[in-house]
Amino acid sequence: MIKSKSQRAGDWVVAFLCSLLILVCLLPLVNILVRSLSSPEALIRNRVWLWPVGLNFNAYTAVLSDSRYTWSLVWTAMMTGLGTVISLIMTSLCAYPLIYPNLKGKKIINAFIILTMYFSAGTIPTYLLIKDLGLLNNPLVLVLPYCLSVFNMIIMRSFFYGIPESLRESAEIDGAGPIRVLASIYLPLSTPVIATLALFYAVGRWNGYSDALMFISSKFRQYWPIQLLLYQIINSAQGIDATQMDSAPGLADTIKAATVMFATIPILCVYPWLQKYFIAGVTLGAEKG
Amino acid sequence: MNTTARAPAVQVRPKSSGGMTYMRRYWTLYLLLALPLAYFFIFKYLPIANILVAFKQYNITKTVWQMQWAKNNGWEFFIKAFSNRDFRYAVRNTIMLNMLDLVAGFPAPILLALLLNELPYRKFKRVTQTVAYMPHFLSWIIISQLALQLFAPTNGLVNMALRGAGFNTIPFLNESWHWVATYVFLGIWQSVGWNTIIYLAAITGINPELYEAASVDGAGRFRKIFHVTLPGLKPTIVVLLILSLGRILGSDFDRPYALTNKIVNDVSNVIATFVYTSGIKSMQFSLATAVGLFQSVVCVIFLVAANTIAERMGERGLM
Structure with a gap:
């Protein structure tokens, strides 16, 4: 189709607005990257704009030599991995039986699950339960209480519905039980939705801090995920260790910036590759949810 | 399971051939559901009982059921809020x-x-x-x-x-x-x-x-x-x-x-x-x-x- 001049001008306006959007989205991250690479003195003298001034990697080496940060990064990665695996197992265990059309009691089971989307007992009742279960200050509290999301279960179930029933039926005629069918037919065919949900769960765990804030006291700070550690360091009066403070006041800012980069980069490296899948996942969830 | 496999192709599968066969075939589905349902029960339904704390005097040594009711017919803490x-x-x-x-x-x-x-x-x-x-x-x-x-x-x-x-x-x-x-x-x-x-x-x-x-x-x-x-x-x-x-x-x-x-x-x-x-x-x-x-x-x-x-x-x- 041939476009008129005004149409083409319109296209350019649209492209310009989109570029502006990209700029606004990236600016805060570019800013923090530049600050993490600049020298503390330049930062204090207001000389850092969009390019590192006094380029150095001291902030990064400082973070990597501070055992609190490195441990917290390792710990958060471990909890994220463990939590994601448990969540994926729970989600498939929950979604798969519900696609059987003749599962007895399906209506009641469904209602039992879906109802939890509409109400929640609340923060304090949940806190008191966690306390009674003895999970306070227990690392498992970062994994168990939110390990299964109904919304994600619905996404997975919708995907399972899309797998032809005849595949299941012929496998059953060959004598395969439901568990075999799940393991050897459904899960291998579901890599797109598994990847999407793995991303959702992993991002949720990597970024989460409120559960750790509520359920793990500062005495057990070795169990704190990186986000909570970062929050406490930003908001505590003394901030960075005195040993690091005395070298230069601006160093605190560059170290915070470097920590932000460490806590952000893993996710930024992963999500673009899964774009196709999570778009499909969100759309599926919105239609069925 | 075998009845279906042996049945001639034209015959429609028996709709419900009694609870026993059904359970023999599908009990594993309930087994799969056991963990997720236990999760929902423990973490989503059990805390509901603790909502009662809103109407009671919280006491760390007692269970929700044993705690004393709050004043004003239990509405004390809503009024306070x-x-x-x-x-x-x-x-x-x-x-x-x-x-x-x-x-x-x-x-x-x-x-x-x-x-x-x-x-x-x-x-x-x-x-x-x-x-x-x-x-x-x-x-x-x-x-x-x-x-x-x-x-x-x-x-x-x-x-x-x-x-x-x-x-x-x-x-x-x-x-x-x-x-x-x-x-x-x-x-x-x-x-x-x-x-x-x-x-x-x-x-x-x-x-x-x-x-x-x-x-x-x-x-x-x-x-x-x-x-x-x-x-x-x-x-x-x-x-x-x-x-x-x-x-x-x-x-x-x-x-x-x-x-x-x-x-x-x-x-x-x-x-x-x-x-x-x-x-x-x-x-x-x-x-x-x-x-x-x-x-x-x-x-x-x-x-x-x-x-x-x-x-x-x-x-x-x-x-």
Whole structure:
């Protein structure tokens, strides 16, 4: 189709607005990257704009030599991995039986699950339960209480519905039980939705801090995920260790910036590759949810 | 199992050949469901009993059932909550911040989806989308740190630029009403790209013949947006609007808690943060439970009401 001049001008306006959007989205991250690479003195003298001034990697080496940060990064990665695996197992265990059309009691089971989307007992009742279960200050509290999301279960179930029933039926005629069918037919065919949900769960765990804030006291700070550690360091009066403070006041800012980069980069490296899948996942969830 | 396998192909499978065969065949399904159902029971249903704490004198040594009822027929802590200045502020702030989020944040993804839909360059569109989804993957702690450094009064990039252009320094995060504006802006920044996904999917569902017909009739870009795209988006918009209205008294914890600071507490304290500080930090469990219960009851009422209105308007509801 041939476009008129005004149409083409319109296209350019649209492209310009989109570029502006990209700029606004990236600016805060570019800013923090530049600050993490600049020298503390330049930062204090207001000389850092969009390019590192006094380029150095001291902030990064400082973070990597501070055992609190490195441990917290390792710990958060471990909890994220463990939590994601448990969540994926729970989600498939929950979604798969519900696609059987003749599962007895399906209506009641469904209602039992879906109802939890509409109400929640609340923060304090949940806190008191966690306390009674003895999970306070227990690392498992970062994994168990939110390990299964109904919304994600619905996404997975919708995907399972899309797998032809005849595949299941012929496998059953060959004598395969439901568990075999799940393991050897459904899960291998579901890599797109598994990847999407793995991303959702992993991002949720990597970024989460409120559960750790509520359920793990500062005495057990070795169990704190990186986000909570970062929050406490930003908001505590003394901030960075005195040993690091005395070298230069601006160093605190560059170290915070470097920590932000460490806590952000893993996710930024992963999500673009899964774009196709999570778009499909969100759309599926919105239609069925 | 064997009966089905041996049956001739024409014969319809026996509908229900008694409970025994059914259980023999499908008991594993219940086995699979056992863990998830146990999860929902323990973490979602068991705590419901603890709601009673709102009507009782919390006592750490007793179970919920043994605790003494609160005064005023059990309503003591609700009365206390409403006579608490911090709580009234928290209710006001929750409604205010949610309203602002709704007014400013709700149309934003619709506009962006329309904009992206008009972008003719495919690769550029994909890149824009990828970048626009990025903030959704950042935690509020990270965003709060990004904002603190970007908007810092002396050496933050934005204020350096403002001063360079001859303006005054703006206290983006250090003055109540500026903080509110920054809060709303950061909310849009974080979610606008992600929220376009649903709208973009809805746009692809619009019949392309409608656009062709509009072109034949001589409709330009804006006419097509107003007469084809927006009407096509209407059901999605209504459903999402209902959901947002239902959440008008709901409150997020991560976002206000991560962004707040001591100076702006009187506009940043919302119900969720109030529950945390009064309940978990100061151990006033009864009061905090009462507040939480009040919030969830109001939320359900709002959701049901918004849903009913939408159904009256002739749109597909949610429930």
